[in-house]
Amino acid sequence: MTAQIGGAGTVLAEEQVRDFVARQLAGPEFDGRSVCLVVPDGTRSCPLPLLLSAVHEALYGRVTRLTVLIALGTHAPMGEAELAVHAPPLPGMTVLNHAWWEPSEFASVGTISADRVGELSGGLLRQDVDVRLNRAVVEHDIALVIGPVFPHEVVGFSGGNKYFFPGVAGAEIIDLSHWLGALITSAEIIGTRGITPVRALINEAASLIPSRRLALCVVVESGSGRLHAMSYGPPEDAWSAAADVSAEVHVRxxxxxxxxxxxxxxxxxxxxxxxxxxxxxxxxxxxxxxxxxxxxxxxxxxxxxxxxxxxxxxxxxxxxxxxxxxxxxxxxxxxxxxxxxxxxxxxxxxxxxxxxxxxxxxxxxxxxxxxxxxxxxxxxxxxxxxxxxxxxxxxxxxxxxxxxxxxxxxxx
Known part of the structure; x- marks a missing residue:
């Protein structure tokens, strides 16, 4: 079930943001669990300090471990000074770059077969792919994605499970998913609603993650960082709700x-x-x-x-x-x-x-x-x-x- 607040004609106040996060994270499923927060890097507009503060306020003292993992994809790592602004230090919270250049950082969660890739891609690609992602995700009980949704050139609309793949993924699934998007072409796929072939591939990979997956998806007012809307629930559903709003506010x-x-x-x-x-x-x-x-x-x-x-x-x-x-x-x-x-x-x-x-x-x-x-x-x-x-x-x-x-x- 997905919870949502705001909409295309709304700008949320900080109090509304904090209250929504507190209510969604109040359930007992977090108590005594370890939680990995998968968040964007500095190339995405997002009031991340506010969101992390609200999540920390809701979970600190209830969870056994709270780790923030910066979903770099294959972008350059953020330096200490950048991280201090992007994800300000909070008690009991560890902040890590996704070190995609280090093989030891990854864990394999399974393989998507060539036949299944063929089905998901509409026959454009057909090969086995090893699904690897940052081991911090699988070594926590809960993986909570926190990040914005925008029109996107590879997948249609960003956000949701995309923070796992390619956000904290190994080269195999990154290369396969991006080339699939290239074969479809950016002009054809960007801003496409619903489950595109690339989104289908990403969701299939995410289904192999053993941790419980949740998402807090936000729709940001581009240029200001203020929030139009927030949705919370399983990544597939929270993303879909946010993408509906993004399609209204992020397309001219x-x-x-x-x-x-x-x-x-x-x-x-x-x-x-x-x-x-x-x-x-x-x-x-x-x-x-x-x-x-x-x-x-x-x-x-x-x-x-x-x-x-x-x-x-x-x-x-x-x-x-x-x-x-x-x-x-x-x-x-x-x-x-x-x-x-x-x-x-x-x-x-x-x-x-x-x-x-x-x-x-x-x-x-x-x-x-x-x-x-x-x-x-x-x-x-x-x-x-x-x-x-x-x-x-x-x-x-x-x-x-x-x-x-x-x-x-x-x-x-």
């Missing part, structure tokens, strides 16, 4: 496509690996042959943790599938990221690669690195925000990366 509809987008990237995205969300959320409204400019003067690298993306560059899906023997042994998660930022397109040996939209970086990344990665370059000093805002052919999107833009009449 345009009447016609635009020629150019200036996507202003907030500083919480520190490299293109994360800043690329400023493209994913805008690709659907750009006209054929149009351009998305990622304006991020603070960004100095394509990916701190995945330098191989500079070697393969950014390409459409068909570039990889038409040359699969050349690329199949690379991390599929890296290939997926490449396709998501390059967007829709086609490739064949005769005509080469033809992408629907041009992608330009206006960052502190050197021009030779940008062009070497198959992206356009623009000196950020040459970007005139006022002129762009006055240009009828240009859509300027501040704080890009969370609100999906769609054309009115498109299906979701």
């Amino acid at each position: 509809y345009l009447d016609r496509p635009v020629k150019r987008v200036l996507s202003v990237i907030p500083t919480k995205y520190e490299d293109i690996w994360t800043a690329a969300k400023g493209f994913y959320k805008l690709e659907p409204v750009v006209a054929d042959g149009g351009e998305v400019i990622l304006y991020a003067p603070h960004v100095r690298t394509i990916s701190e943790m995945h330098p191989e993306i500079e070697q393969i560059g950014y390409h459409c899906r068909d570039y990889f599938t038409a040359q699969w023997d050349r690329f199949k042994d690379l991390h599929w998660g890296v290939l997926a990221h490449s396709t998501h930022l390059r967007g829709a397109g086609a490739y064949d040996e005769v005509n080469g690669e033809r992408c629907r939209v041009n992608v330009t970086l206006a960052t502190a990344i050197p021009e030779d690195v940008v062009r070497g990665a198959n992206l356009g370059y623009l000196n950020p000093a040459d970007v005139d925000l006022a002129a762009c805002e006055a240009d009828p052919d240009t859509l300027v999107v501040p704080q890009a990366g969370e609100v999906l833009h769609r054309l009115r009449g498109s299906t979701a």
Whole structure:
């Protein structure tokens, strides 16, 4: 059963947040148990200090152990100073980065067979996958996901069981799920309600976790961190309730496509690996042959943790599938990221690669690195925000990366 508070037209007060958390966590199922809180990193808008404080207030003294696990996926770890702000220390609460680079951090909870993967993916993929995740999850009695729900380029809407896979998962299930999303394409899956093939795969993996799974899903007012809504219950149900609200507040509809987008990237995205969300959320409204400019003067690298993306560059899906023997042994998660930022397109040996939209970086990344990665370059000093805002052919999107833009009449 799912409990919910708030909605699309609501902004919750702190007292309402604390009261909701206290009521949901008051049950005896937590008493004498160990609890792992799986939470987002700093790339997600979320009033995490408030939520953790409310959960701590409800559980401290009742549980045997309380661990906060930062769901990095494969993002860079958060430093001590960052963590002190992101998840402020509280008595009896341990805060850990998901150390995805350390093999000893993982426990295997089972295997999804090739036949089952084929069923879940609609026949797009067919191979066994070892389901590994951070052992902290399985070494606690209860795993409680706490985090926001937004439109998402790989799964449709983020949140829920996605905090386990890929949030604290091993490379095998990350690569498989992300490549499945890439095969479907970001433009096709982003903002899609219901159980997408990737969500189905994630839910199947989560069903193997031996700990009891619960989720406190929140819908955040993008740019402010205030909450529209909260839902609590089994991850599948709490996520679904939150995704319904997110679909109302995190999707902006345009009447016609635009020629150019200036996507202003907030500083919480520190490299293109994360800043690329400023493209994913805008690709659907750009006209054929149009351009998305990622304006991020603070960004100095394509990916701190995945330098191989500079070697393969950014390409459409068909570039990889038409040359699969050349690329199949690379991390599929890296290939997926490449396709998501390059967007829709086609490739064949005769005509080469033809992408629907041009992608330009206006960052502190050197021009030779940008062009070497198959992206356009623009000196950020040459970007005139006022002129762009006055240009009828240009859509300027501040704080890009969370609100999906769609054309009115498109299906979701």
